[in-house]
Amino acid sequence: MKEEQSYTIKQTAEQTGITEDTIRYYEKIALLPRAERKDNGHRIYRQEDINTIQLIACLKKTGMPLEEMRPFLAVSADTDPAEYPELVELLTSHRKNILSQIASLQQVVDFIDMKLEEGRYRWDCSDVDLDGLLEKRMGEPKPKSVSPVEMSYFSVSAKAGR
Amino acid sequence: MKEEQSYTIKQTAEQTGITEDTIRYYEKIALLPRAERKDNGHRIYRQEDINTIQLIACLKKTGMPLEEMRPFLAVSADTDPAEYPELVELLTSHRKNILSQIASLQQVVDFIDMKLEEGRYRWDCSDVDLDGLLEKRMGEPKPKSVSPVEMSYFSVSAKAGR
DNA sequence: CTATAAGTTGAAGTCGACTCCAAGTCAAGG
DNA sequence: CCTTGACTTGGAGTCGACTTCAACTTATAG
Numbered sequence: 495m496k497e498e499q500s501y502t503i504k505q506t507a508e509q510t511g512i513t514e515d516t517i518r519y520y521e522k523i524a525l526l527p528r529a530e531r532k533d534n535g536h537r538i539y540r541q542e543d544i545n546t547i548q549l550i551a552c553l554k555k556t557g558m559p560l561e562e563m564r565p566f567l568a569v570s571a572d573t574d575p576a577e578y579p580e581l582v583e584l585l586t587s588h589r590k591n592i593l594s595q596i597a598s599l600q601q602v603v604d605f606i607d608m609k610l611e612e613g614r615y616r617w618d619c620s621d622v623d624l625d626g627l628l629e630k631r632m633g634e635p636k637p638k639s640v641s642p643v644e645m646s647y648f649s650v651s652a653k654a655g656r
Numbered sequence: 657m658k659e660e661q662s663y664t665i666k667q668t669a670e671q672t673g674i675t676e677d678t679i680r681y682y683e684k685i686a687l688l689p690r691a692e693r694k695d696n697g698h699r700i701y702r703q704e705d706i707n708t709i710q711l712i713a714c715l716k717k718t719g720m721p722l723e724e725m726r727p728f729l730a731v732s733a734d735t736d737p738a739e740y741p742e743l744v745e746l747l748t749s750h751r752k753n754i755l756s757q758i759a760s761l762q763q764v765v766d767f768i769d770m771k772l773e774e775g776r777y778r779w780d781c782s783d784v785d786l787d788g789l790l791e792k793r794m795g796e797p798k799p800k801s802v803s804p805v806e807m808s809y810f811s812v813s814a815k816a817g818r
Numbered sequence: 819c820t821a822t823a824a825g826t827t828g829a830a831g832t833c834g835a836c837t838c839c840a841a842g843t844c845a846a847g848g
Numbered sequence: 849c850c851t852t853g854a855c856t857t858g859g860a861g862t863c864g865a866c867t868t869c870a871a872c873t874t875a876t877a878g
Contacts, residue, residue: 504824514825515867522828523865534874536825549767555760557719559864569771582772589768592761598717599754599761605711606751609731610744666854676855677837684858685835696844698855721834 500538503529510547517547525550525560525567546570556592662700665691672709679709687712687722687729708732718754 507514520526521537526546529537549570553563565584669676682688683699688708691699711732715725727746 502824513867516865518826519866531826534825535827536874552760552764552767555719555757556764557717561864585768585772589765592765592768595717596758596761596765598714599758602714602718603751603754603758605714606747606754610747664854675837678835680856681836693856696855697857698844723834 498540500540501544503537503539506539506544506547509544510551512547512551520547520550520560523560525563556595558588660702662702663706665699665701668701668706668709671706672713674709674713682709682712682722685722687725718757720750 501509503514503517506512507517510517512520517526518537521529526543529539529543532538546567549567550560550563553566558566565581566588569581569585663671665676665679668674669679672679674682679688683691688705691701691705694700708729711729712722712725715728720728727743728750731743731747
């Protein structure tokens with residue numbers, strides 16, 4: 495119904511938080527498809543392209559290397575994932591990946607919270623119920639999936655006999 | 657009560673998942689304090705050191721650059737954060753940081769879930785209640801902090817008129 | 819007509835984080 | 849005594865992801 499709006503590279507950069515240089519770079523390494531050009535050679539972007547760039551930005555935040563993004567960008571376009579079993583595989587595997595990342599991050603939050611609490615109450619020595627400490631912040635019960643291995647640096651701070 | 661146990665660099669690498677080379681590298685750039693040496697010059701590590709390395713590994717997972725870790729490692733040792741206001745500042749600010757990272761990650765999970773759902777039910781065109789879709793997975797109500805901007809790539813997939 | 823702004827290109831440079839290498843030391847086994 | 853293995857060092861090389869650069873085109877405003 496309405497003419498598809500288009501944006502300059504500068505506008506696109508502003509909207510996505512990705513610099514113009516980087517956008518061109520992504521095009522160069524074919525992470526983005528070659529953008530359409532105006533008669534003067536300037537790139538033009540549509541909403542669709544901006545969405546793609548935002549997806550890249552978001553995946554970047556998950557620490558995914560650019561090369562690994564390629565298949566995701568294929569999905570983001572118009573592929574039906576159900577038709578490509580290995581894509582479904584990929585999606586579910588990365589989903590698992592991210593969930594474990596979230597757990598990692600939550601651990602660091604807990605670590606910080608503990609350090610902050612420690613500063614406030616200033617306990618000296620004496621074993622303290624760490625599980626209890628973790629439990630009492632936030633309303634969420636959540637599975638508490640923190641592995642004992644990764645948990646170990648809590649103990650250093652808990653005793654820190656030095 | 658019991659003699660403090662010590663580990664070789666190899667054992668330390670195995671326990672932390674960080675390679676020997678990388679551990680030496682961290683020492684070189686003084687991210688880790690110079691490790692004690694045996695008479696033959698070989699490094700020896702204690703549990704405390706292993707904990708520190710594991711904290712580094714964990715922070716790495718949050719995408720933090722090595723340089724930014726330095727203050728955190730100071731905290732992890734035996735500093736009382738409450739005595740260094742700028743450290744408390746730092747901790748709370750990074751805490752905020754991580755929470756927003758978690759939100760980002762959750763978005764990608766939602767994106768993946770949506771794509772997967774889409775494949776299963778195969779809707780054609782027609783606006784679909786995205787909020788409803790997001791809401792119905794997981795038990796957690798959670799604030800649903802996803803910004804409209806970052807949300808935009810959901811719409812591309814939802815209509816994808818192409 | 820010229821200056822300014824906004825873009826173009828290909829190539830080179832930078833930076834963080836490793837990763838690898840050569841040359842050497844030391845201890846134990848055959 | 850020689851070899852093997854586990855380490856040491858300093859320094860060089862690699863890799864991903866930009867970032868900067870020089871030289872150029874095109875459109876608009878004064």
